[in-house]
Amino acid sequence: MKEAEGLQKDGYHFSKLGGGIVDSGNGYWINFSSCSQKKARICSTDNRADIEGPKSSCSEITVNGSLSAESQDADYSYKPSLSYDLEDTVIARFPLLEYWKLCFVNKRLLALLLSGELFNIRRKIQFDEPSVFMFASGESSWLAFDREFKSCRRLPVLPADMCFFSGDKESFCAGTHLLISGREIEGLVIWRYELSLNKWYKGPSMLNPRCLFASATCGIFAYVAGGIGIMENSEVYNTAEKYNPDTQSWEPLPKMIRRRKLCAGCYMDNRFYVIGGRNDEGELTCGEYFDVSKNKWELIPGMFKDDPVLTYHSPPLVAVVNNELYSLEASSNQLKVYLKRTNTWKHLGPVPVKADSYRGWGVAFKSLGNELLVIGASAVSSTSNSMSIYTCCPDPNAKELQWNPLDSGRNQLSHFILNCSVMVA
Structure with missing residues (x-):
């Protein structure tokens, strides 16, 4: 990070930090109120937590080009430090x-x-605040967005081989780790991005390396289940694992009741759910969940029986908001909510993106705090090839949901989303 050039006052030296400048050695914080106005406020650091409070000792400075600053009635005689x-x-x-x-x-x-x-x-x-990590078609690096998609930055280029970039990948988050599972020349690997250091690292590999698996996040932990290996005629897995970012290690979970690949995962009611998918016998309409308190799996027959089966379809598009399970039906672009008591689904109306264009592939459907997030090709406009981003606060009892556009045309990225994960930390 470059230091602020030419910004000195009475021998104090400041450096840039986020939306302002901090003097880490002498106890002052400068907050830029508006770049267009070229104004900033300088305050004693004991008031950073409540900068507008009555005890705040602040003065306004004018920023001109080289960030030179001249105080206006600033009092530097007393500089208490924060604990x-x-x-x-x-x-x-x-x-x-x-x-x-x-x-x-x-x-x-x-x-x-x-x-x-x-x-x-x-x-x-x-x-805690959610952040969205996304890899869109045609991009060379991952992108990170804030919750409102008002700020965006590129992550460092992932240092994997070309085999990894050209193949299918799965992504999920655990704490402040973004994990990407895919295939390199040497075999299935995991790359992890550590938010605090803004760096990529390889590993750790799963106990049973896999692809086309289900995943879900709860707190700092991530759960994976099902999928297949990469060997010829590889069996469909019924194994499951849990990732701990603090120890950077995997631990085995009890095996699922059904083997399944191309399945979806979610975490709800203190349970890790695995839904749909297929095995050697065909499509699976059942679901099952891992009860953390009992350390065992329970089967839910017919949980996904109402979802039409498409050829070469994506895994089910599911998301949990306020402990309610929602599904985006790729064949009809309809949003549905799961009724737990009756093991049925209720239709809530269409979503504003085209999930049916590629049988569910290329669409991001995630939970974003207390909202649903959907990203893909707009169903409202047929002329734009750029991504459309919408959120809504779902209500299982609502007659019609209100979807709110977030990007307003700012993000001119491909509408085909290869991978998307939400990090809450």
């Missing part, structure tokens, strides 16, 4: 996608990032 506990609480509230910049501030913040303590603080103060 480390309070400072950590303030820093923990930084936007998640900006965390990697903290390692350039000082060694103490770097140590907090490496230890994961900042993320523990976020969980303690319940400051």
Whole structure:
């Protein structure tokens, strides 16, 4: 990270940090209110948590080109410092996608990032926020978006071989790790992106490396189940595993009741659900869930019996919001909600993207906090080939859902989404 050029006042030196500039050595924080107005506010760091409060000692400075600054009645005679506990609480509230910049501030913040303590603080103060990681057709690198898709940045290029880039991949998140499973020349591998360091690392491999599997995230943990290996005539798996990002390791779970590939996963009611898919005998209409408290699997006959079967279809498009399971029916572009008591599905109307264009492939359908997120080719406009992004707050009892567009044409990316995962941390 480059330091702010020419910004010095009475011997104090400042460096850029996120939406402002911090003097890590002398205890001042500069917040830029508007780039267009070229104004900034400088405050004692003891007021960072409540910058607009009555005790805030701030002055306005004018920023001109080289970031030279001249104080206006600023009082530098008293500079109380924050306690480390309070400072950590303030820093923990930084936007998640900006965390990697903290390692350039000082060694103490770097140590907090490496230890994961900042993320523990976020969980303690319940400051989790979802971020969307996506890989679209025609792109050379992954993209990260905030919840409202107002900010976007490219991740470092994944250092895998060409076999990995050209093949099918599955993605899922665990804590602050984004994991991508795919095939390299040497075999099935996993690459993980660590948000805090903004770097890619290889591994760790699953106990049973697989593709076309189901996955789901709960808290910092990720669950995978089913799928197949890459050997000729490889059997369909009924094995399952759990990933712990703190130890960067996998642990085995009890085997599923059914073998299945091309299945979907979700986490609901403290259970890991695996839905649909197929095995050597054909399409599966049953689902099953792993009960964490009982450490065993339970079968749900006919859970997916109402979903029309398409040739060469994608895994079921499912997402959970407020412990309710929703499905996007690829054959009709209809949104459905699962009625747990009757083991049936209720139609809630169409979604504004074309899931039927490629039999469910190329569409992202995810939960985004208390909203549903869908990304793909617009069903409203037939002239644009760029992606369309919509969210809605689903209501199982609503007669009609209101879908809200987020991108407004800003993201001129391909509408065909190869991989998409939501990280909540």
